Amino acid sequence: MSKRRIAIAVTAISVILMVCYELFLGDVIFSSLDESVRSLVDMTVTRSLGAAVFITILVYLEFKVLNPIKTPIFKSFLFCLPAFAVAINNFPFSCMAKGIAVVNAPAWKIALLGFQCFAVALFEEMAFRGVIFLGFAEKRRSRLGLFISIILSSAVFAAVHLLNIFTSSPIAVIMQIGYSFLIGGMCSVILLKTKNIWLCVAVHAVFNFGGAIVTTCGHGEIWDTFTVIFTAVLAVVTFVYMLVAFIKLDVSSTYGIYKK
Numbered sequence: 506m507s508k509r510r511i512a513i514a515v516t517a518i519s520v521i522l523m524v525c526y527e528l529f530l531g532d533v534i535f536s537s538l539d540e541s542v543r544s545l546v547d548m549t550v551t552r553s554l555g556a557a558v559f560i561t562i563l564v565y566l567e568f569k570v571l572n573p574i575k576t577p578i579f580k581s582f583l584f585c586l587p588a589f590a591v592a593i594n595n596f597p598f599s600c601m602a603k604g605i606a607v608v609n610a611p612a613w614k615i616a617l618l619g620f621q622c623f624a625v626a627l628f629e630e631m632a633f634r635g636v637i638f639l640g641f642a643e644k645r646r647s648r649l650g651l652f653i654s655i656i657l658s659s660a661v662f663a664a665v666h667l668l669n670i671f672t673s674s675p676i677a678v679i680m681q682i683g684y685s686f687l688i689g690g691m692c693s694v695i696l697l698k699t700k701n702i703w704l705c706v707a708v709h710a711v712f713n714f715g716g717a718i719v720t721t722c723g724h725g726e727i728w729d730t731f732t733v734i735f736t737a738v739l740a741v742v743t744f745v746y747m748l749v750a751f752i753k754l755d756v757s758s759t760y761g762i763y764k765k
Contacts, residue, residue, distance in 0.1 A: 512565040516558050523554045541721065542614065549621045552628040559631035563702075567764035568639050570702040581699035584750070587743045588691055588708045594739055595715030597727040605729070610722035618721050619714055626709035630692065633662040634705050638693050643763055648756050651697065655751075659689030687740070688712065694747045697759050 531550070535543050563571060600606035608615070641654035663686035670678050692705040719727050 508565055512561045515561040519554045519558045519561075523551055526550055526554075542617065545614075545617050545621045545721070549617070549624045552621075552624040556624065556628040556631050559628065559636050563631060563635045566636070566640075568635065569762050569764075570635060570639070570696060570700055576700045578701070581701055581704060584698055585695055585704050585708060587746045588695060589711065591691070591739060591743050592708050592712035592715060594736060595712050597715075597719055597732065599729050599732045599735075600726050601719075603729065606719045606723065606725035606727055608718055608723035615718070615722050618717060619710075622713040622717065623706070623710045626706050626713055629662070630702055630705045630709055633658055633689060634692050634696050635702050637661060638689075638696070639762065642697075642759070646756065646760065648752075648754075651754075651756065651759070652751070655690050655693040658693060659686045662686070662689040687744070691743065691747050694751050694754075697754060698750060700759075700762055 526547075531543075531547055535546055538546065560571070597606045601608070638654060638658035641657050642651055645651060645654050663682045666678065666681045666685050669681060673681070688709065692708060695705050695708065696702055716727075719725055
């Protein structure tokens with residue numbers, strides 16, 4: 506079977522399963538679950554199926570970012586340390602230490618949240634960094650072209666979060682759009698530098714988990730004065746770090762991402 510037929514088959518099966526799950530399978534299998542748990546399960550299932558589609562598209566397009574063996578993983582991880590610092594900082598450590606934020610859900614629900622965050626990160630990174638960003642960048646291989654591709658793909662990623670206006674407050678949605686744009690740009694630079702999309706998935710998943718752990722598995726405040734100030738300083742430092750890394754990037758080193 507040709508690569509094209511395999512890609513079409515996997516995509517069709519994943520879409521059919523997703524539609525079936527949304528229409529009736531989810532209600533049949535998980536109808537007895539608590540609403541918050543059901544939401545975690547639904548997101549995990551649908552995003553995993555969506556990720557399968559975009560991974561298949563990446564393989565079909567022959568974008569070489571799925572195999573971490575081809576890049577020095579330890580060196581790549583060291584490069585990503587500021588990004589991981591941003592992700593870890595999304596945990597409300599200060600508020601939890603003060604006792605104004607509490608995580609009191611059972612371990613299985615926290616683990617389920619972890620699976621959901623990984624599934625969402627996997628889907629979004631394969632889609633927005635793997636297919637959309639690299640799709641833009643393939644035709645724009647100069648430094649300016651790569652920069653434009655980062656802006657365009659990050660803007661698309663941020664704009665998708667406008668859909669959350671139906672389930673969240675306008676202020677929360679505006680914040681999501683802002684940090685989604687910045688996370689998108691950061692992960693794009695990571696992908697260009699390391700050629701390893703799994704590091705983007707890891708950063709994204711940790712960031713999502715930290716931001717959702719209290720609201721999903723506990724209660725309380727997640728922002729205090731120290732958190733706001735420290736987050737702002739860390740964001741500026743990481744932005745400068747990623748900008749310098751992009752400016753110093755050997756553009757020709759990114760050509761190997763694409764098929765000859």
